[in-house]
Amino acid sequence: MGGDALGRARLLLGRLVDRRLPGCGDHADRPVHHRRRTPSAAEDRVSTPVVEVTDLHVSFPAVDAVRGVSLAVHPGECVAIVGESGSGKSVTARTLLGLSGEEATVTAGRLAIDGVDASRFSERQWRSIRGRKIGYVLQDALVSLDSLRPVGKEVAETLKLHRAAPRHEIPGKVLDLLTEVGVPEPEVRAKQYPHELSGGLRQRALIASAIACGPRLLIADEPTTALDVTVQAQILRLLAERKRAGQALLLISHDLAVVAELADRILVMKDGVVVEDGTAVQVLGAPEHPYTKSLLAAIPGPGFRNTVPGDVVIRAEGLVKTFKGRTAVDGVSFELRAGQTLGVVGESGSGKTTTARLVLGLLRPDRGTVEVDRRQTQVIYQDPLSSFDPRFSVRRILDEALEVGGTPRRERVKRSIELLEQVGLDDGVLDRRPLKLSGGQRQRVAIARALAPRPRVIVCDEPVSALDVSIQAQVLDLLTGLQAELGVAYLFISHHLGVVHHVSDHVLVLKDGRAVESGDAHQIFTAPADPYTQELLAAVPGGHYDQADPSRRALPGREQHHRLVRPQVG
Amino acid sequence: PQEEPAGSPAKGGSLVFGVNTEPLNLDPHASPQDVTGLFTRPVLDSLVALDDKGDIHPWLASSWEISDDGLTYTFKLRTGVKFSDGTPFDAAAVKTNLDHIVDPATKSQLAAAAFGPYEKSTVVDPQTIEVKFKEAYSPFLAALATAYFGIQSPKQLALGPEALAKKVVGTGPFVIDAFVPHQGITYHRNPDYDWAPAIAKHTGPAYLERLEFKVIVEDAVRLGALTSGQIDAIAGVPPVNVKQVEANPKLTIIRKQAPGGNYNYYPNNEKGVFTDQKVRQAFRDGIDFATVVDKLYFGAFDPAFSAISPATAGYDKATETQWKYDPEGAARLLDEADWSAKDAEGYRTKDGQRLTVRWPFLKALAREQRGTLAEQVQAEAKKAGFDIQFVDVTPNDFTPKALAGDYDLIDFSWQRADGDALRNLFAISNIPNPNFFGQNLARWNDPEVDGWLTDALRTTDLAERAALYAKVQQKANADASIVPVYVFTYLLGASKNVQDITFEPQAFPTFYDAWVSKA
Amino acid sequence: MRIFAVAFLALITLAAIAPGLLTGSTPDAADALAALQGPSADHLLGTDANGRDVFTRIVYGAAPSLLAGLGATALAVVVGTALGLLAALGGRVVDEIVMRLVEIVLSLPTLLLALLVITVTGPGTVNVIFAIALYTAPSYARLVRAQTMVIRKAGFVEAAVSLGLSRGRIVTRHVLPNAFEPLVVLATIEVGTALVAAASLSYLGLGPQPPAPEWGAMLSAGRDYFSVAWWIAVFPGVAITLTVLSITVVGRRLQRRIA
């Protein structure tokens, strides 16, 4: 099995080497021996790093989130941080902007921005750096926009703050930015509020606001979790372009395909420590640390599914939903049977979440009907944070869900801990509020909550988007295991085609609210009939499903449908 | 001890006087509030003037005659007088005024009642008017001297109640500039004024160029405004602050005892525990009112011994020795009245019933810390074995309770310059009933007293009236039909720069003689 | 801070339950000869115009004062919250009806409203509480309504719906506690206001009658003597302030605990 995994990693590496373009950085041949010691990129480079930090420690009252991280990002370079969910990636990134939070204690050997010691920066100096020198795309794309302001204003804010453009030019600039990040109809979107936008649109708006001033360094924390592959490809292209133009990029992602596409250098984090550090080629090609190996091993591939369909648990017929003249869902029909998984894919804004909300009865359809037993249905929200009562600790969140499921009071704590374990969390999070958790930790709490009442149907809206591949594998296994055992049915919405392919029996492809294709998963992934589906598969980073574009190198082993590998987490 | 005025009166200048109450309606003929008298006195002259001893002096009337039967008064009017709006003053104007007071449309709530059995007035000639009564009514001239009978310009009267409520026009030493509700009133001097009564200190126009009354209801603010020099004089210095004001070298207190009914407690003689004379007397003698009054008012108010104040014409000084604090006597009286048993809390009981006194006390309208006094009396009464219970009342249900006699004790004071005040307090016809609010709240029904009071109406001889009123006062004490508490004294605080503020008999300050020294 | 708050609340609760334990004298022992004495060993907080011990009166005043302050506020919060929820969740028609009724109540002058309640129910401490509650409840209603309207759109309420919680549970567990934040702020503050309001009603002859010691009444009675005897007003004022402060400190703490 290990061999399989390494094989896949090598494939990625292959692409990496292949992709290298002249002039975009000569560090591919950086000596390997820098690995696993304090990186000193500056030693063999002439340029000063845009940001450099050594021996960074960040601790919160409950956890020591970061313990001795060192990193440097040079102009035109992309450094990626990958690693376990909750390992301190986001905290590290926030600290680079001086925003680790009020409760945080930060110490560092050196923290320099553009070669200037930042440890004594005044608030004013920090401010002049944030947004202008360093752009930051927050991980919590769905809640990171002010819900009471139109997104256009949010994008414009960066420009206004740094007087990056004359006042009258700002509206035009905002539209340009939105276009650049792939927001269709930017004039309309700019005037909309976050709750009127799909997850992907929000994420794009956030990216637009981060790059508005053309910062020297862009920190992007999971910038593509809510994006469909086409848009993702567009964003990655945009980032690559900027990098080529000399912008530095600090990318945090669990999507190794995305990382492989952009990163020159990769840091692997686990439990607050950098366990491996080296060029992309080295880390992906010859991982040394067992954790890195397990990460690479855990990349999901298509699954062999052999499920027995049961009764119909959801029957949707001709669903139509219009918002202010925009038809979000347009005549969608489908059926989900017990013990099966229906994958829903489609570009961002194609109506996936809206369809789910219609199914759940959270929206009333303009036309069409849904048959579903809502008491037996649970949801994993695309936006886990806002689905938690802000006053509730994880303990209360799970307790409540268990109560709904009829678990007797005295067993609830035990069950809660069990559930947390199943999703890869320990009981240390029980008494914390979701606001104080990492993105992936939140998502796992959301999953645990959905599982708690032992539902027969789960609507999963991007359930694993914030999880690193090893945890993702664990969670997906958990879900499929439950399915096999209890006949749970899933309505599974995801942009991650690999994941969808891995878990689905049937797939529904949405475009502009219409179902353009539906049918057997294997069938659709291997031989898509609809041009849109083909296009979608083609755009997958790393080219898993690259068929339409012959110029891209097809990956051998694409047809290898293997069971997921359990990560050897240790 | 008032200091001698520094030098001779200076002309000009202005004086600001802070008052504690304000009228809702400026027309003294109609208004129910006695403070209207204060506000209109600078503007309105009366036909006659009353001095402190109760003697009547000419004012707008230069002389008068009273028929032997006491039914007809004939006034000769002063000549050359004119109202500040230019209208000449004559008999017709007087008639218009007198008729205006009794006209039901005026809805007079104070003046008309003081007019007694008025029948009609007749213009004999422009300078002579004859006023006729249905019955003899001796208090007439004293009433006529008040501002409630102030003579207004007929032209202004013709404008109707709405205009009068905001502005009155008379022949007085001052003329109203503006009356702003809740804020005050401003006057300027009437330069033509030349008909001051003989009791005034000077003749001709007033000294002050401008006079202003500012309504400052809050005691502390009024006092503060005076001490900080923002205004020149204030009404109603709180007794607790009298010493403080006197200690201030720039300020002085001018005192004037008010005439009329004292602040008295009126036990219900008609029903309840106080129907028994012994119980009433025990209540009066068992509580050391004199000490309580002295302590609570810091000596500013004198304890009262009679129903009416020493400043009233007809006051009987003999009442002052008629009764005194006598706890043993009081206890004896209660024993005799069968309230001999005591309960666990020390209250007297009879047949298992506690000696309870229900007292509808209206805190909202209480002045001069009467609430504090009442609480003190309650505590003292407890020692004597009485359980005083304050009955929850709002201003609205006070009246029905009072009218129906649904109380054991009630308190009020009633200012009036004439001994006839006793008739208000004790005439049988003044016992209130649900259709009539009279002031005999003691509900003292004594035909003998009623007879004396009627007799007093028939004689205009002051000595004769005084003798009759003395009998009434003594009997009220002997019968313990009321409990005198304190004599209200007008405490006017003023800057020492202000000279010669005088008082009319009703104990309202007047400003005709007042002047401001340019210290 | 918290310790002081708890200690103070414990103290006034004790005063309310068993005033005799804290002071040897009685609240209505008037003595004209001992009037207006400043704080001393004999009279810890001085005496009032009637020569009564201010400390003793504050101790004995705890019960009626707390009853008025807390009682009126509690009643108003309960009624107001119920109305606010009804308006926010009961649909357009119910909302219209409830909110218009609330407006009617608000339009009436306080005094008139108080008189009305007292007329219907008769005077007495409890009825004064009703009067004050009736006057303040509408404000809570409006606040709860506004908060609920916002909160019911929140993601976590949606999540609770799809989790399968009953409507009642969602309201009591998620909507209300989140809507309560400003309400609690308002309510703790209102305790003090209610207390003073009760006093001004008693001034009109509508509340507890003298010589019953009641903080608000003591505070307003003291104003006549402020220039010569500050302690009469200041100490009851301090008692009110400390109570409000302690309730706030403890209340916030409790609220955070529960949340």
Place this chain on the structure above:
Amino acid sequence: MIRRILTRLSTSILVLWGAVTVSFTALHLTPGNVVDVLIGSNIVTPEVRAQIIADYGLDEPLFVQYATYLGRVLRGDLGRSYQLHEPVASAIGAQLGPSLQLAGASLLVAIVVSTTLAILTARRRPWIRGLSSGLELIGVSIPTFWTAILLLTIFSFQLGWFPAVGADGFAALVLPVIAVALPITTMLTQMMREGLELTLEQPFVLTARTRGMSDLGVRLRHALRHVLVPTVTLIGWLVGLTVGAMVAVEQIFSRQGIGQLTLTAVGGKDLPVVMGVVLLTAVLYVVVNIVIDLLYLLIDPRLRGAT
């Protein structure tokens, strides 16, 4: 939207009617015959009594009095005051200006000061918050009449900065405004601060900071708006509180105003005036509440699609 406002306006007429009806009933329910209260403890002749009864139509059955009143109000005639001898409309009109001036200025001051305070103290070091909220609680538990007297004592009697009485000019407005604004300010501050502290935890605040926005900027431009719904609600209600606080303040500062008018009118059973005032406040509330409901929509876009 337009339709909602129209419905709202039509139901608001019902509010006015309800308020008048309730207060009419209340005034007649409370003990004390109107005539008796009007006459008070004065002695009047029977003719005068009869005249009063006839003038004010007090001999008619209650329902007739009620109907007559409603009829007149519909024609825009609020009747004549029993006590003040003038039409209610002009009595109220004369007092309205000073009241509005005081209320408006106080609300404005309260809003500005409390917003500033809340923004400056939210999520600050514990002692800053503690100090500020301690002072606020003291501020709110001091009855208005005490505040007023203390202010006067210090700033007028001792320091002589402001006049003690009168409604003339800006100087005379300062102390009354402070007295009225103090409790409102403290309440608003407390509430806004609590709200801000919750809001400042939200991820979007972090986003704004990463754009280079200052802490103050975030508080002002982002967080503040999130506490506006409860704040606006509270302000709406505080309009009422202001009117209440004004009764005391008007009296202590010897100002003209509706508070004084109401006080004397209720005490004296001056029905037409009371009802006039009730109508006025009802209109005020109706308008304020409509404005507030519209503001909700302006503040929070999520409410716009509301049912």
